[in-house]
Amino acid sequence: MNIKQLSPDVSETEFKQQVFFxxxxxxxxxxxxxxxxVGHEMGCGExxxxxxxxxxxxxxxxxxxxxxxxxxxxxxxxxxxxxxxxAKIELELPGLLASL
Amino acid sequence: MNIKQLSPDVSETEFKQQVFFxxxxxxxxxxxxxxxxVGHEMGCGExxxxxxxxxxxxxxxxxxxxxxxxxxxxxxxxxxxxxxxxAKIELELPGLLASL
DNA sequence: TTTATAGTTTTATATTTATCAAACAATGAT
DNA sequence: ATCATTGTTTGATAAATATAAAACTATAAA
Incomplete structure (x- = not known):
C-alpha cells in the first residue's frame, strides 16, 4: 500500500498549486x-x-x-x-497540458 | 469543422485561467x-x-x-x-478535478 | 580589443491579493 | 419583540505580483 495514496505529499500538492499559479x-x-x-525546446528569442x-x-x-x-x-x-x-507535469496532472 | 478548434474562444481560455488562479x-x-x-453540495458552515x-x-x-x-x-x-x-470544469479541463 | 547581442538582475511603481476585525444584513428561534 | 445564528460587506493592512527601464554579465563577432 502506497503512503502517498493515503496522505499525498505536501510537495506534490505544492507543485500542482505552482503549476496552477x-x-x-x-x-x-x-x-x-x-x-x-511545438513539442521541443525553444530559444528565448524565438x-x-x-x-x-x-x-x-x-x-x-x-x-x-x-x-x-x-x-x-x-x-x-x-x-x-x-x-x-x-513528463513531470503529466505525472501529477495528466491531460492538463493537452487541454490548454 | 469547428471554429473553436481553430481559434479557441477567449472566454474559454479566460475560464481556464480563472480555474488555475x-x-x-x-x-x-x-x-x-x-x-x-464529497460529490455533493456542502453548507458553508460544513x-x-x-x-x-x-x-x-x-x-x-x-x-x-x-x-x-x-x-x-x-x-x-x-x-x-x-x-x-x-460538468463545466470537466468540459474545459477534463480530468483536472480527479488529479487534485 | 572594441562592439554588438542575448539574457539577467536591480530598481521603482502600480496593482492585485489574502487576511481579519468590525459592522451589517437576513432569517430562525425564544 | 428580542436575541442568536449564518453569512456578506467594508475597511484597513501587509504581502505578493506584473511590468518596464536601466544597469549589468557573458559570449560572439568585427
Missing part, C-alpha cells in the same frame, strides 16, 4: 502552451517573437516557470533554450 | 478538492469545519470561486449551500 497568468499560459504545442512581452518581463516569467520546476533551461553560447518538463 | 490558493484548493471528493479559515476569508474565497463560475450557491433559510460545477 503559473498558468493563471496570460503570458506564462502562452509560453507553456507554445512550448507544449519565444519572445511569439509572445509579445518586454524581454525583462519574459525573463521574469521564465524564471518563475523554471523555479517552479515547470521548465528547464539549457545554455548554448549566449543563447538559452527552454524545455517544458512535460 | 482559483486552484493556486491553498484555501480554495482545499475547498474545491473537498467539494469534488466547509468551514473542514477548511480552517476565518469566516470572512471563507466568504471571500467562495465569492472568488462563484464569480469565476467554478461553484454555484443555493440559499435555504439562513444557510447557503455550495456546489462545484463539475
Amino acid at each position: 503559473a498558468l493563471s497568468d496570460p503570458g506564462r499560459y502562452k509560453i507553456v502552451q507554445m512550448l507544449y504545442n 519565444l519572445n517573437q511569439h509572445v509579445e512581452i518586454d524581454k525583462s518581463t519574459m525573463s521574469y516569467h521564465l524564471k518563475t516557470l523554471r523555479e517552479a520546476g515547470i521548465t528547464s533551461t539549457r545554455t548554448q553560447g549566449r543563447e538559452k533554450y527552454v524545455t517544458l518538463n512535460v | 482559483a486552484l493556486s490558493d491553498p484555501g480554495r484548493y482545499k475547498i474545491v478538492q473537498m467539494l469534488y471528493n 466547509l468551514n469545519q473542514h477548511v480552517e479559515i476565518d469566516k470572512s476569508t471563507m466568504s471571500y474565497h467562495l465569492k472568488t470561486l462563484r464569480e469565476a463560475g467554478i461553484t454555484s450557491t443555493r440559499t435555504q433559510g439562513r444557510e447557503k449551500y455550495v456546489t462545484l460545477n463539475v
Whole structure:
C-alpha cells in the first residue's frame, strides 16, 4: 500500500498549486502552451517573437516557470533554450497540458 | 469543422485561467478538492469545519470561486449551500478535478 | 580589443491579493 | 419583540505580483 495514496505529499500538492499559479497568468499560459504545442525546446528569442512581452518581463516569467520546476533551461553560447518538463507535469496532472 | 478548434474562444481560455488562479490558493484548493471528493453540495458552515479559515476569508474565497463560475450557491433559510460545477470544469479541463 | 547581442538582475511603481476585525444584513428561534 | 445564528460587506493592512527601464554579465563577432 502506497503512503502517498493515503496522505499525498505536501510537495506534490505544492507543485500542482505552482503549476496552477503559473498558468493563471496570460503570458506564462502562452509560453507553456507554445512550448507544449511545438513539442521541443525553444530559444528565448524565438519565444519572445511569439509572445509579445518586454524581454525583462519574459525573463521574469521564465524564471518563475523554471523555479517552479515547470521548465528547464539549457545554455548554448549566449543563447538559452527552454524545455517544458512535460513528463513531470503529466505525472501529477495528466491531460492538463493537452487541454490548454 | 469547428471554429473553436481553430481559434479557441477567449472566454474559454479566460475560464481556464480563472480555474488555475482559483486552484493556486491553498484555501480554495482545499475547498474545491473537498467539494469534488464529497460529490455533493456542502453548507458553508460544513466547509468551514473542514477548511480552517476565518469566516470572512471563507466568504471571500467562495465569492472568488462563484464569480469565476467554478461553484454555484443555493440559499435555504439562513444557510447557503455550495456546489462545484463539475460538468463545466470537466468540459474545459477534463480530468483536472480527479488529479487534485 | 572594441562592439554588438542575448539574457539577467536591480530598481521603482502600480496593482492585485489574502487576511481579519468590525459592522451589517437576513432569517430562525425564544 | 428580542436575541442568536449564518453569512456578506467594508475597511484597513501587509504581502505578493506584473511590468518596464536601466544597469549589468557573458559570449560572439568585427
